[in-house]
Amino acid sequence: MKECAHVPELPRPEPAALSETCLECVAAGTHPVQLRLCLRCGHVGCCDSSTYRHAGEHFRETGHPVMRSFEPGESWRWCYVDQRLT
DSSP, X not given: OOOOTTGGGSOSSOOOOSOSSOHXXXXXXXXXXXXXXXXXXXXXXXXXXXXXXXXXXXXXXXXXXXXXXXXXXXXXXXXXXXXXXX
């Protein structure tokens, strides 16, 4: 799979996760569905199948374009700018 133009701009090594779950979901009293890790800053948010879609909200607030799955055994990445797996 070809990388998008945003991947080479990411910090290496990738940032450590700032939490083990979506803290915004915990604060709201909801259960996160499928966690995502921001590859710019380490924020952990829930996916767009969750009630509040905190990973997408993080992108809209910060402009950090690439997240990867934070689920065990998964390593795929999603670029919000290019709207594709990378």
